[in-house]
Amino acid sequence: MLTFVYLMLIADMEEDLREYNPEGSDLRKLQLKMFEILQVVTSIAGKHSIPYWLSGGTLLGAARHGGFIPWDDDIDIELLLPDYKKLLKILEKELPSDLYLQTPKDKGYRLLFSKVRDKHSVVVEEDDLMDNYFEKGIYIDIFPEERSYKPLKNVVDFFYGRSFRRLKRGKPFHSLKYFYEYTLSLLLYPIGILLTWFARGLCAITHPNNILHSYGIGNTTNHNASYMFPLSTIEFEGKTFSAPGSTEAYLTKQYGDYMKIPPKDKRATHFLRVKYK
The missing domain is CATH 3.30.460 (Beta Polymerase; domain 2)
Structure with missing residues (x-):
């Protein structure tokens, strides 16, 4: 209407x-x-x-x-x-x-x-x-x-978000590029998880006003x-x-x-x- x-x-x-x-x-x-x-x-x-x-x-x-x-x-x-x-x-x-x-x-x-x-x-x-x-x-x-803080989020997203999407995409043998991205993400994803925990712990203490x-x-x-x-x-x-x-x-x-x-x-x-x- x-x-x-x-x-x-x-x-x-x-x-x-x-x-x-x-x-x-x-x-x-x-x-x-x-x-x-x-x-x-x-x-x-x-x-x-x-x-x-x-x-x-x-x-x-x-x-x-x-x-x-x-x-x-x-x-x-x-x-x-x-x-x-x-x-x-x-x-x-x-x-x-x-x-x-x-x-x-x-x-x-x-x-x-x-x-x-x-x-x-x-x-x-x-x-x-x-x-x-x-x-x-x-x-x-x-x-x-x-x-959170936008610079902090940018860093976490670089490791966590990227690797998550590439791992969930799968198909590492689709192309050489995909194989490289998938293999690299296997290494970066655990780092991303740790950074996420660290970021949330920091923000729980500092309580930023950014949403x-x-x-x-x-x-x-x-x-x-x-x-x-x-x-x-x-x-x-x-x-x-x-x-x-x-x-x-x-x-x-x-x-x-x-x-x-x-x-x-x-x-x-x-x-x-x-x-x-």
């Missing part, structure tokens, strides 16, 4: 962004399926009083369009690491049978964050050729966040706890969800002038196509 904010934005523009996801279009169908998954996951989180917040382009869409960015095919939520772990345990028990929880423990899944996927669809993405896990349905992303993706996920904007907490709420597609305490501060830090519509060549999508079972 288009919100008042979205309609006002369209009225002030020469370009009508509704051309990207009109009702009944393939993209809108995809977005609505993601929205269904989001409602299930956040409902379970709310039932168990587990704090989360909309993040990234999902939060941007909520603030600028009242829902999805018209060309977007992605939904992201974030939780602090202890809450993330708690939610995963509960989702394993309470997700409906048509949804699947995909975590870094899954064979062949190379990411250090989780997804909740629809079992009755298949999405085709650019890197699918090297992904050998089974469930590839429409999904939302669930990211763990931690208090970042958990170690190994990769770099992200360095948000500050002062405007992240306590959480607030925001409307997304006609429903209310949790959001950072100051949505404006969060989005300004991550995107700058976040109300400005990007040029057409910057309006990226993730999926190549979607098949429904």
Whole structure:
């Protein structure tokens, strides 16, 4: 459902962004399926009083369009690491049978964050050729966040995140390059684990105000706890969800002038196509 904010934005523009996801279009169908998954996951989180917040382009869409960015095919939520772990345990028990929880423990899944996927669809993405896990349905992303220091995280990610992804990718005999990367990762991964323990121990003592993706996920904007907490709420597609305490501060830090519509060549999508079972 288009919100008042979205309609006002369209009225002030020469370009009508509704051309990207009109009702009944393939993209809108995809977005609505993601929205269904989001409602299930956040409902379970709310039932168990587990704090989360909309993040990234999902939060941007909520603030600028009242829902999805018209060309977007992605939904992201974030939780602090202890809450993330708690939610995963509960989702394993309470997700409906048509949804699947995909975590870094899954064979062949190379990411250090989780997804909740629809079992009755298949999405085709650019890197699918090297992904050998089974469930590839429409999904939302669930990211763990931690208090840390960005330079420290960069060092840990270099050892831990890289080696984890290369080891989970497997296929060391695919090419000489892959063999080199796989063999090197066998050496670097234990170092990455030790560095992760060290970083978490240090941050438990110093309690930094920086909120970042958990170690190994990769770099992200360095948000500050002062405007992240306590959480607030925001409307997304006609429903209310949790959001950072100051949505404006969060989005300004991550995107700058976040109300400005990007040029057409910057309006990226993730999926190549979607098949429904």
